[in-house]
Amino acid sequence: MRLIYVAGKGGVGKSVCSASTALWASSQGLETLVFSMDPAHSLSDILEVEVGGRPRKIGDGLHAYEPDINEEARKFFSRYRNMLTALFGLFEMEVRAEDFGSFPGVNELIFMDKLYDIYTEDQYAVVVIDSAPTAMVLPLLQLPRVTTGFVTRMLGIKSKWMGVLNMLEPGFGDSILSEARRLRSKSETMRNALLDQNIATITVVTIPEKAAVMESQRLIKTVESHGVHVDSIIINHVMQDCDCQYCRQKKASQESYVQELRSQYADKRVATLPDYGGEVKGETLSLVMDDLYRKGQLEI
Numbered sequence: 001m002r003l004i005y006v007a008g009k010g011g012v013g014k015s016v017c018s019a020s021t022a023l024w025a026s027s028q029g030l031e032t033l034v035f036s037m038d039p040a041h042s043l044s045d046i047l048e049v050e051v052g053g054r055p056r057k058i059g060d061g062l063h064a065y066e067p068d069i070n071e072e073a074r075k076f077f078s079r080y081r082n083m084l085t086a087l088f089g090l091f092e093m094e095v096r097a098e099d100f101g102s103f104p105g106v107n108e109l110i111f112m113d114k115l116y117d118i119y120t121e122d123q124y125a126v127v128v129i130d131s132a133p134t135a136m137v138l139p140l141l142q143l144p145r146v147t148t149g150f151v152t153r154m155l156g157i158k159s160k161w162m163g164v165l166n167m168l169e170p171g172f173g174d175s176i177l178s179e180a181r182r183l184r185s186k187s188e189t190m191r192n193a194l195l196d197q198n199i200a201t202i203t204v205v206t207i208p209e210k211a212a213v214m215e216s217q218r219l220i221k222t223v224e225s226h227g228v229h230v231d232s233i234i235i236n237h238v239m240q241d242c243d244c245q246y247c248r249q250k251k252a253s254q255e256s257y258v259q260e261l262r263s264q265y266a267d268k269r270v271a272t273l274p275d276y277g278g279e280v281k282g283e284t285l286s287l288v289m290d291d292l293y294r295k296g297q298l299e300i
Contacts, residue, residue, distance in 0.1 A: 001119065002126045002300070003193060007223075008205035009215045010133035013236040013273070015042045016280050017205050018130035020288040025300050026062035027289075030125040033063045035118065037111045038132040041066040048282040055118075063124070072110045073101030079113075083179040107132070109183075116186045119193060126300065194228050201231035203298075206261075208235055208254035213261065220265070232269040232298050233261060240274050271297035 006018040015038070022034035033055060036043050043066055044051045049058045053068035077084060077100040084095065100106060118127060194200045202223060206216040220230050235258055239251040262270050271292055280288060292298045 001122055001124060001199065003119070003129060003200040004126065004300075005129045005131050005200065005202045006205060007131040007202055007219060008133070009212050012205045012207050012212055013234075013280075014038075014133075014205045015046050015130050016285065016288060017203065017234050017236070017273075017292070018128050019043060019046050020285050020292060021203070021298075021300070022062060022064075022126070022128040023059075023285055024289045024293040025126040025128065026059060028300065029061065030300070031061050031063075031123070032126045032128065033065060033118065033124045034128045034130065035064075035115070036066045036130045037115070038130055039069050039107055043130060046281045046285070065118075067111070067114050069107060069110065070101050072114060073106060076100070076106075076110050076113055080179045080183060082175040083183070112187060112190055116190055119190065195226075197229045201229055203232045203234060204230055205234045205236060207237045208257040210257070213257050216261075217264070230268060232271065233265060234271050234273060234292070234298075235261060236273045237275045238272045269298055 004021060006014050006021065008014050015036075018034055018036075022032050025032040034043060036051075041051070043064055047058060047064060049056075049064065051058070051064040051066045053066065053071055055063050055065040057063050077095075084100070095103070101110070115127075115129070118124070204216050204220060206212045216233070220233075224230055238258065239247055239254055242248065242251070258270075258272065273288060273291055276284065276287060278284075293300070
């Protein structure tokens with residue numbers, strides 16, 4: 001299985017690039033899933049198909065999935081109820097399953113859990129991940145360390161407190177430890193997949209403007225400092241030739257950023273996409289697919 005993370009700043013066209021990448025992969029005979037890890041799902045609008053909260057076949061070899069974060073939060077809470085009850089109980093907080101999805105950091109846990117299911121079920125040759133603007137890959141990398149620390153502490157107090165917890169409710173203490181270990185195992189599996197260049201790569205999408213370019217540079221530096229390979233960069237909304245003064249000035253400004261990225265990341269594939277002059281969705285996704293893949297700028 002190949003995992004292709006499409007990451008970048010909000011509003012730069014990640015979902016369009018994700019959908020186009022999935023279209024190309026499926027057109028090459030690869031069973032493909034495009035999976036939205038952004039709680040503000042936009043794949044349905046871009047693909048012009050109601051995707052829904054289950055993987056859905058939307059074309060020949062092409063599937064799409066937009067998890068319902070509220071539904072998945074309830075499932076996640078039920079799956080790790082004892083561990084979460086104990087964890088929030090340390091802060092004298094009572095959390096209901098229907099409220100769990102609103103807590104900071106919970107989305108990352110939930111999407112990691114769903115991605116683990118997709119990865120281990122191994123039904124697809126390619127999974128294209130439409131990442132959230134916050135680069136969901138970073139919490140995935142850091143989660144094993146957090147869960148390992150939690151499990152280690154639980155093991156440290158096991159002999160002293162597990163018996164007490166089990167007295168409060170039969171099996172409660174043991175179930176806390178079991179759930180924490182299971183979560184750690186899942187997070188470690190996904191981290192190891194991310195670190196394997198034969199399995200996972202990251203495509204960073206940006207636009208040729210200062211703020212977007214600087215954020216992309218920070219993202220690449222941070223991700224690669226964790227040992228994850230950034231394979232390619234897509235520079236979106238690049239101005240085409242035009243004789244008017246406005247377009248000439250904007251194109252000149254953009255060109256400096258394009259050249260900066262090409263120079264700084266000469267070891268990566270750097271692709272450019274034009275401004276298509278309108279909203280890209282549905283059938284017009286084929287234009288993006290052709291510009292990225294059929295013309296050879298990028299490869300799956």
